[in-house]
Amino acid sequence: xxxxxxxxxxxxxxxxxxxxxxxxxxxxxxxxxxxxxxxxxxxxxxxxxxxxxxxxxxxxxxxxxxxxxxxxxxxxxxxxxxxxxxxxxxxxxxxxxxxxxxxxxxxxxxxxxxxxxxxxxxxxxxxxxxxxxxxxxxxxxxxxxxxxxxxxxxxxxxxxxxxxxxxxxxxxxxxxxxxxxxxxxxxxxxxxxxxxxxxxxxxxxxxxxxxxxxxxxxxxxxxxxxxxxxxxxxxxxxxxxxxxxxxxxxxxxxxxxxxxxxxxxxxxxxxxxxxxxxxxxxxxxxxxxxxxxxxxxxxxxxxxxxxxxxxxxxxxxxxxxxxxxxxxxxxxxxxxxxxxxxxxxxxxxxxxxxxxxxxxxxxxxxxxxxxxxxxxxxxxxxxxxxxxxxxxxxxxxxxxxxxxxxxxxxxxxxxxxxxxxxxxxxxxxxxxxxxxxxxxxxxxxxxxxxxxxxxxxxxxxxxxxxxxxxxxxxxxxxxxxxxxxxxxxxxxxxxxxxxxxxxxxxxxxxxxxxxxxxxxxxxxxxxxxxxxxxxxxxxxxxxxxxxxxxxxxxxxxxxxxxxxxxxxxxxx
Amino acid sequence: xxxxxxxxxxxxxxxxxxxxxxxxxxxxxxxxxxxxxxxxxxxxxxxxxxxxxxxxxxxxxxxxxxxxxxxxxxxxxxxxxxxxxxxxxxxxxxxxxxxxxxxxxxxxxxxxxxxxxxxxxxxxxxxxxxxxxxx
Numbered sequence: 265x266x267x268x269x270x271x272x273x274x275x276x277x278x279x280x281x282x283x284x285x286x287x288x289x290x291x292x293x294x295x296x297x298x299x300x301x302x303x304x305x306x307x308x309x310x311x312x313x314x315x316x317x318x319x320x321x322x323x324x325x326x327x328x329x330x331x332x333x334x335x336x337x338x339x340x341x342x343x344x345x346x347x348x349x350x351x352x353x354x355x356x357x358x359x360x361x362x363x364x365x366x367x368x369x370x371x372x373x374x375x376x377x378x379x380x381x382x383x384x385x386x387x388x389x390x391x392x393x394x395x396x397x398x399x400x401x402x403x404x405x406x407x408x409x410x411x412x413x414x415x416x417x418x419x420x421x422x423x424x425x426x427x428x429x430x431x432x433x434x435x436x437x438x439x440x441x442x443x444x445x446x447x448x449x450x451x452x453x454x455x456x457x458x459x460x461x462x463x464x465x466x467x468x469x470x471x472x473x474x475x476x477x478x479x480x481x482x483x484x485x486x487x488x489x490x491x492x493x494x495x496x497x498x499x500x501x502x503x504x505x506x507x508x509x510x511x512x513x514x515x516x517x518x519x520x521x522x523x524x525x526x527x528x529x530x531x532x533x534x535x536x537x538x539x540x541x542x543x544x545x546x547x548x549x550x551x552x553x554x555x556x557x558x559x560x561x562x563x564x565x566x567x568x569x570x571x572x573x574x575x576x577x578x579x580x581x582x583x584x585x586x587x588x589x590x591x592x593x594x595x596x597x598x599x600x601x602x603x604x605x606x607x608x609x610x611x612x613x614x615x616x617x618x619x620x621x622x623x624x625x626x627x628x629x630x631x632x633x634x635x636x637x638x639x640x641x642x643x644x645x646x647x648x649x650x651x652x653x654x655x656x657x658x659x660x661x662x663x664x665x666x667x668x669x670x671x672x673x674x675x676x677x678x679x680x681x682x683x684x685x686x687x688x689x690x691x692x693x694x695x696x697x698x699x700x701x702x703x704x705x706x707x708x709x710x711x712x713x714x715x716x717x718x719x720x721x722x723x724x725x726x727x728x729x730x731x732x733x734x735x736x737x738x739x740x741x742x743x744x745x746x747x748x749x750x751x752x753x754x755x756x757x758x759x760x761x762x763x764x765x766x767x768x769x770x771x772x773x774x775x776x777x778x779x780x781x782x783x784x785x786x787x788x789x790x791x792x793x794x795x796x797x798x799x800x801x802x803x804x805x806x807x808x809x810x811x812x813x814x815x816x817x818x819x820x821x822x823x824x825x826x827x828x829x830x831x832x833x834x835x836x
Numbered sequence: 837x838x839x840x841x842x843x844x845x846x847x848x849x850x851x852x853x854x855x856x857x858x859x860x861x862x863x864x865x866x867x868x869x870x871x872x873x874x875x876x877x878x879x880x881x882x883x884x885x886x887x888x889x890x891x892x893x894x895x896x897x898x899x900x901x902x903x904x905x906x907x908x909x910x911x912x913x914x915x916x917x918x919x920x921x922x923x924x925x926x927x928x929x930x931x932x933x934x935x936x937x938x939x940x941x942x943x944x945x946x947x948x949x950x951x952x953x954x955x956x957x958x959x960x961x962x963x964x965x966x967x968x969x970x971x
Contacts, residue, residue, distance in 0.1 A: 333916070333919055337913065339906075339909035339913055340905060391907070391910055416913055416916035416920055417916070417922060420920065420921065489921075494925075
């Protein structure tokens with residue numbers, strides 16, 4: 265039997281068959297790879313291309329004043345961005361946008377010529393501005409909605425409110441302190457989109473709604489705050505001071521009705537001076553000077569060391585160990601009642617009373633009035649002040665402390681001292697936020713710490729003594745027609761940490777600058793308000809004392825506040 | 837070898853009538869099924885189109901809602917700006933108004949009984965309460 269010969273057509277047929285077989289095996293293998301081994305991965309990749317996840321920003325809660333006026337709110341704004349790769353003529357696009365955005369053509373053009381697919385053109389524009397750009401219908405220019413924080417009253421209570429950053433996170437003030445309450449929780453939207461970016465109907469669509477932040481109701485009275493700011497500005501100009509701070513407290517609740525500082529800033533456009541952002545009535549300290557004599561005298565009366573009508577022989581200077589203390593003006597040694605010592609703000613008289621009171625008791629009352637510790641007000645960066653323990657005091661330290669030196673306090677702390685006397689001797693934790701308003705509209709308030717510092721009788725006696733300061737003492741300019749006012753002036757040299765005293769080796773010395781202050785309460789028979797005015801470094805001659813620099817502003821703010829609260833004048 | 841004769845096949849029976857289904861009834865049922873299938877097919881397509889159209893309408897409505905919400909926000913901002921004490925103060929100043937430098941309280945007569953309330957209300961003795969601010 266001969267060998268079968270392969271004919272050419274058989275060979276061709278064999279090769280074609282083999283090629284088809286290999287092809288089918290390859291296709292089968294690929295099929296198994298795609299549909300089996302890589303199925304899940306490829307499906308995920310495809311879905312990833314179609315799926316888009318968008319973070320839904322939560323609306324930040326609104327901040328109201330005590331009358332429901334909106335001080336800070338969030339609106340929807342439009343951010344304009346560009347994809348430079350889609351822009352064929354950057355120069356023309358930049359020229360079109362320049363006028364609407366108020367930006368230089370060159371600067372915009374440089375941005376639009378970048379080798380990237382995303383650049384911000386303008387952040388958070390209001391609708392009309394964004395619509396004007398939209399109408400230009402420019403290639404490569406896109407729009408996206410973003411929440412924008414706005415402060416409709418401009419600089420009203422700016423240092424109290426603080427402000428937010430570009431991402432709407434609180435950076436200063438109440439905005440920072442209550443970040444967790446105001447911010448809310450962001451949501452998420454997941455959807456399938458087509459190649460043109462449109463939502464694919466019937467495609468994947470999942471939404472978890474953002475939870476809006478809660479609202480805050482402040483204790484601030486918007487109108488009173490405005491007037492306090494106006495008066496702070498006027499005083500700043502009249503006295504040539506570096507800064508002026510005004511604190512208004514409701515003495516029955518310790519609600520902060522106004523807290524003003526000048527100079528101020530607009531939180532809608534914060535500028536570049538961070539010094540202006542600080543709410544110095546809470547964050548900065550000073551030596552209180554004569555206003556602190558209230559504590560020394562009140563402690564002595566409460567402890568039975570002196571009575572208001574006790575007469576002391578008061579010289580115009582006194583030596584206490586290594587240090588000599590003077591009254592503001594020279595005078596012969598003369599008999600003065602305790603009430604006279606308060607009215608005339610006698611340093612020497614107060615030191616004579618301290619000598620009978622002693623350091624431990626003075627220290628105890630300083631603590632009792634809340635000095636040297638945080639008041640607990642709901643505000644970031646509060647300074648506790650400084651009161652050293654009595655056992656660390658030097659021989660003459662008590663004398664200095666009795667007249668308001670060697671102690672550091674904040675304007676809020678010192679105003680609270682007077683509010684305590686007005687509140688029948690009960691100190692309360694000052695508060696700036698009245699309530700958190702929950703989603704269902706329910707307002708949730710806060711518990712306040714409180715402690716009795718003086719008896720009702722001592723508080724009443726002290727109030728009567730304070731009227732002497734305004735009616736015949738150093739605070740004449742604090743009078744308010746129709747109302748009986750009590751208060752105390754203070755003029756304190758400022759301690760300069762960098763200044764070197766003549767003959768001293770190390771820095772740290774009292775300079776020429778002073779803090780002039782007046783703190784008062786009204787009406788004296790049934791007090792409603794305590795107001796502190798603090799003038800930092802007044803520079804105009806004859807306007808550098810508390811009675812001249814601070815008392816007039818006190819009078820104007822107190823008058824407005826009493827009218828605002830509907831407090832009737834004295835019957836007589 | 838003996839010759840064999842070919843077997844004779846039995847003659848086939850003649851055509852007969854098979855009693856069966858009526859041709860007209862079969863046609864109607866099939867046509868009905870076909871028509872139903874076609875109707876279902878188009879119904880399905882129509883429902884998909886309707887759903888897609890509704891989805892686009894929802895998208896458009898959501899856009900309108902967003903636009904109106906944005907408008908509401910801006911009006912809210914405008915109201916808040918109009919209520920600003922600073923703006924009111926400046927407006928009042930431009931109208932020549934000033935803050936009163938002193939106030940005077942006018943005490944209202946307090947009626948002792950409900951009859952007196954009626955009397956006071958019926959007389960032309962002027963308002964019961966007045967607040968006076970002297971510039």
